Amino acid sequence: MSGTKVLVTGASIAGPALAHWLHRRGAEVTVVERAPSLRPGGQAVDARGVAKDAIGRMGLDAAVRAARTETEGAYTVDADGNVLETFRADDHGGDGYIADIEILRGDLSRVLYDDTRDHVEYIFGDRIADLTQDADGVDITFAGGDRRRFDLVIGADGLHSALRAMVFGPHEQFVRHLGLVLAFFSVPNEFGLDRWLIEYQDKESGRSALLRPIADATRAMAMFSFPAASFDVDYRDVAAQKRLLRERMTGLGWLTPQLLAHLDDSPDFYLDQVAQVVMDSWSSGRVGVFGDAAFSSSPMSGQGTGLALVGAYLLAGELAAAGWDPQAGFAAFEQRMRSFVEANQEIGRMHVQSLNASGADAEPAPEPDMAAITELVERAINGVDLPGYEGLPDSRGAAAPPTTP
């Protein structure tokens, strides 16, 4: 059945990517975004392996590459700034620590939005206030007062998804904090930073500081992380968050004092716990959740965007292949996607553990099993098949041929 009406919540990465594929498979798509316009900002996000294939299949390879950050690589340093290890963007075929496709979240969101805006209805500054589903459809009341009926509703509204809370249960049931807090803010580039990211880790306390180049070369992005088993600072109380950051960074060496000196005059500041979302099922009747809302792997996996891009292709494909039957379509999607998600969530947890404080008197850590880690990374980057979906409608039949990862 073509013309199936689908409502997607959230216009960041997962929402517009899903809208692209739903439209191509013949659905009528509406995206509702709570923010009054497309949200700019965010750090760099990466596309590796099969996610690059997904971008190619969308026909967006050139547009995404044109908007890349052009970071050339990264190096780790000791407290005196001596280089310990170097990682280049072309290491591991562009799928390494600094990916060949590294793009600011806001820029990727813009590329996906521009690509879909002529075929998809976008509603900004609104959200779902009420939802009731029956066997044939879902009735929606928007906060702005409109009432409409859709065949399917899919929440791509991020880690703190309101749709998930409305249909599946409270956040605490699904959001797993990994015991690490992440903060970032921009600073004047008085450090001579040029297309290279510098990272300092204090293994003893489990804290790290990092400086990243950004498009505006007169500035740079400072990032800090520190372990925190519990966390009770209100996410709207920025002054308290800054106090917490200063307190926790006391005594951390390298450029930390110079970076923190800019904390109060930085125009942007973000601090939050690193968390994942774990759900037994990503759908309930005609309502599904998708992207970070369903399976956030955390920024520490470096793969949240990849999961959204790959998942968008598969979810739209499986729903269309099932004739838009929600039960069959959502189930087939989960079957294809779940082990790929789990590998990426494991990478996120391992990364946090690798930063864990060792303490001055700690026993030396056992040697890591490199063969197992290599196998896990390969599964996290390439461990899912993208079927051709020949025979399904494709409104852009002549799209660019897929690139091979």
Ligand SMILES: Cc1cc2nc3c(=O)[nH]c(=O)nc-3n(C[C@H](O)[C@H](O)[C@H](O)COP(=O)(O)OP(=O)(O)OC[C@H]3O[C@@H](n4cnc5c(N)ncnc54)[C@H](O)[C@@H]3O)c2cc1C
């Ligand atoms: C401002 C911002 C900055 C980010 N920065 C980074 C970063 O630096 N590094 C990183 O790895 N990841 C970052 N992320 C997360 C990253 O975008 C995701 O991991 C990944 O790309 C998957 O995205 P998503 O679309 O599922 O979720 P998100 O990118 O979180 O997007 C969710 C979208 O839903 C909207 N929304 C929320 N509630 C509602 C509602 N009730 N109704 C309608 N819309 C709603 C939000 O405004 C947002 O646009 C950031 C996300 C945002 C929104």
